[in-house]
Amino acid sequence: MRLCSIKVFFLLTIIMRVSISEGAASSMKVSKFDLPQTIGVWTRTDLPRVINSKDIFDYMNGAGELYLSYRFDHLEVYEYKADHEKSILVELYYMKTSDDAFGLLSLDWGGERISFGGSPANTSNESQATSARALYGAGLLRIWSDDLYSRVMAFQETSAAKKAVLTLGNAIVANRKTTPKPTLLKVLPTDMGMGWKLRNDRVGYLRSHLVLNSLYYLSHQNILNLNLSTEAVTAPYDNIVKNEDFRRVQFLFVKYVDSEQAQQALDNFHKSYLPEYKKDLGTESFAQIANFFEIEDGWLGYKLYGPCIALVFECPDKETARTIIDQTRFNLIETEVDYDN
Amino acid sequence: MTIKRRQITRRDFIRGTIGATLGTSMFGVKWALGSEKDDRTSLVAVVRNKNVMNDDLVVDFKLLQQMLDQTMIEVTGAKNSRDAWSTIIKPEDKVGLVSTGHLNPTHDELVSGIKLALMDIGVPKNRIKMAQGGLRKAKDCTALISLPALKAHWLTGIGTVLKNYIMYSGNPSRYHGENSARLGEIWHLPQVKGKTKLVLVDALHPLCDKGPQPDPRYQWAYNGLIAGTDPVAVETVCLRIIEEKRLALRGEPWPLSPPPICIEAADKVYGLGTSRMGEIRIKHFGWEQDLLL
Numbered sequence: 001m002r003l004c005s006i007k008v009f010f011l012l013t014i015i016m017r018v019s020i021s022e023g024a025a026s027s028m029k030v031s032k033f034d035l036p037q038t039i040g041v042w043t044r045t046d047l048p049r050v051i052n053s054k055d056i057f058d059y060m061n062g063a064g065e066l067y068l069s070y071r072f073d074h075l076e077v078y079e080y081k082a083d084h085e086k087s088i089l090v091e092l093y094y095m096k097t098s099d100d101a102f103g104l105l106s107l108d109w110g111g112e113r114i115s116f117g118g119s120p121a122n123t124s125n126e127s128q129a130t131s132a133r134a135l136y137g138a139g140l141l142r143i144w145s146d147d148l149y150s151r152v153m154a155f156q157e158t159s160a161a162k163k164a165v166l167t168l169g170n171a172i173v174a175n176r177k178t179t180p181k182p183t184l185l186k187v188l189p190t191d192m193g194m195g196w197k198l199r200n201d202r203v204g205y206l207r208s209h210l211v212l213n214s215l216y217y218l219s220h221q222n223i224l225n226l227n228l229s230t231e232a233v234t235a236p237y238d239n240i241v242k243n244e245d246f247r248r249v250q251f252l253f254v255k256y257v258d259s260e261q262a263q264q265a266l267d268n269f270h271k272s273y274l275p276e277y278k279k280d281l282g283t284e285s286f287a288q289i290a291n292f293f294e295i296e297d298g299w300l301g302y303k304l305y306g307p308c309i310a311l312v313f314e315c316p317d318k319e320t321a322r323t324i325i326d327q328t329r330f331n332l333i334e335t336e337v338d339y340d341n
Numbered sequence: 342m343t344i345k346r347r348q349i350t351r352r353d354f355i356r357g358t359i360g361a362t363l364g365t366s367m368f369g370v371k372w373a374l375g376s377e378k379d380d381r382t383s384l385v386a387v388v389r390n391k392n393v394m395n396d397d398l399v400v401d402f403k404l405l406q407q408m409l410d411q412t413m414i415e416v417t418g419a420k421n422s423r424d425a426w427s428t429i430i431k432p433e434d435k436v437g438l439v440s441t442g443h444l445n446p447t448h449d450e451l452v453s454g455i456k457l458a459l460m461d462i463g464v465p466k467n468r469i470k471m472a473q474g475g476l477r478k479a480k481d482c483t484a485l486i487s488l489p490a491l492k493a494h495w496l497t498g499i500g501t502v503l504k505n506y507i508m509y510s511g512n513p514s515r516y517h518g519e520n521s522a523r524l525g526e527i528w529h530l531p532q533v534k535g536k537t538k539l540v541l542v543d544a545l546h547p548l549c550d551k552g553p554q555p556d557p558r559y560q561w562a563y564n565g566l567i568a569g570t571d572p573v574a575v576e577t578v579c580l581r582i583i584e585e586k587r588l589a590l591r592g593e594p595w596p597l598s599p600p601p602i603c604i605e606a607a608d609k610v611y612g613l614g615t616s617r618m619g620e621i622r623i624k625h626f627g628w629e630q631d632l633l634l
Contacts, residue, residue, distance in 0.1 A: 062496050063554040065517055138557035213599040214495045219350040220519035272348050296355040
């Protein structure tokens with residue numbers, strides 16, 4: 001009888017282990033990437049290390065928070081090793097949408113623009129930084145390709161390592177869809193008028209206050225109620241009319257799920273950032289009209305457009321703040337951004 | 342203790358009221374609160390050698406040992422390296438070396454050099470432990486040597502000295518975002534408090550943006566060691582170097598974002614040392630070019 005129980009216990013354990021393994025395997029959607037096994041003197045591991053949102057901190061400590069600040073699905077990591085060369089690391093970040101992958105690339109437009117065969121950057125006439133889909137610098141290649149953001153890094157940059165990194169980049173983007181940039185970017189005009197020109201190389205697309213703070217610090221708290229259901233673009237505008245009197249303003253545009261969330265976020269922002277300006281925040285007219293405030297670093301302006309909020313910081317005068325906020329309205333009418341709900 | 346929680350915004354930095362805001366923003370526990378040190382002068386040594394790494398970033402171990410010796414002499418004022426180590430570590434100490442394990446890690450050569458120096462003053466090899474990780478590792482030690490590598494950090498501005506003990510908290514993600522101001526409280530944990538005899542920053546190949554993930558575009562050969570006994574002062578000097586490098590790279594102001602509020606909080610709230618450059622005496626030795634100080 002006791003022997004029988006032991007046998008049943010072991011049998012159950014084996015069955016449970018098999019089902020758990022199968023479950024894990026089915027939930028781990030490892031992509032069937034056709035990365036070359038060998039490039040030059042480097043050879044890769046057979047299977048990638050697969051990292052999900054639960055164990056991303058084990059892999060990269062606090063850096064993981066960056067990827068969780070966008071809609072992250074999972075990460076696959078390959079390492080290419082060679083006997084007498086430092087390794088090449090391939091990180092493939094699978095995001096939920098193309099916009100999220102774009103957002104990760106948008107955090108830094110620096111580097112040499114790389115065009116892979118067939119990619120739009122190869123054929124486009126766009127000279128703007130934000131038209132790049134792959135950027136290379138000092139051994140690191142960063143790629144946005146549909147819902148994939150990728151980092152391919154040679155731990156030591158040599159001509160052979162650079163060639164290998166770019167070959168890997170080409171393999172990564174091969175046969176992948178080319179998706180458009182996030183629609184929200186269209187609210188950023190190249191020229192705001194009065195000499196204010198967009199710094200295209202500083203345009204950032206984000207969903208989280210942590211990312212916003214890394215681009216333009218506002219508050220350690222999430223005073224604009226940003227989350228994975230919101231999307232935002234931010235960019236500085238420089239005044240190039242008078243070079244001797246260089247000025248910069250920062251523009252931020254946030255789109256919420258609906259008008260109610262936008263209104264709540266604006267209320268929270270106002271209470272936190274402009275506590276000395278007591279207003280009747282509950283009234284619709286207050287939120288709908290543009291508001292301008294002189295604070296320590298210049299004029300701040302904001303306006304609610306349905307589910308969206310436009311904000312501008314550090315303006316030299318009220319007129320500039322008003323011009324920029326008004327220009328936003330014009331852009332919203334001209335573009336496909338839905339702000340009328 | 343009930344303290345009204347205030348929000349920290351950009352405007353606090355512009356107005357210079359961040360210290361006051363931090364003081365009233367953090368819910369502290371009594372053991373974690375400190376007071377500003379009476380002695381408000383701290384010494385930080387910066388020792389550099391142009392040749393300590395070659396073009397392939399390979400470290401010359403002998404040169405690094407010489408730099409380490411000089412660093413200890415500068416920090417302690419002792420005549421030689423052995424005397425210098427003896428002023429901070431006793432042979433009967435159980436020494437924990439708290440290095441950074443990955444993502445711009447502390448160079449192994451530096452850790453090896455310190456182990457050799459400690460054994461040279463009589464600390465047995467089996468009493469020198471790698472103490473990065475859980476709090477138990479700190480608890481088991483009588484002396485800690487903090488050995489972070491110099492880097493900017495996208496969540497906290499800088500991720501070097503104060504952040505180096507984050508794993509002792511048992512919940513590192515709790516200190517991301519606004520709570521990064523509270524990193525100083527970890528230094529007051531009973532298992533950690535008072536044990537740090539030296540903070541020695543590996544500034545051979547720092548990272549001035551996008552940390553902790555390595556980005557070679559923002560790494561450069563500074564070829565330095567930065568050390569002192571005041572963790573806040575050492576972090577403040579590290580911050581200045583990072584900021585100056587960012588300015589040099591872009592040719593225009595490029596402040597760390599978010600601002601590293603943990604440094605001022607470590608001074609004004611947790612009393613761990615001074616964050617004012619005017620109260621820090623920097624002793625520099627060696628390579629002058631691009632010192633950034």
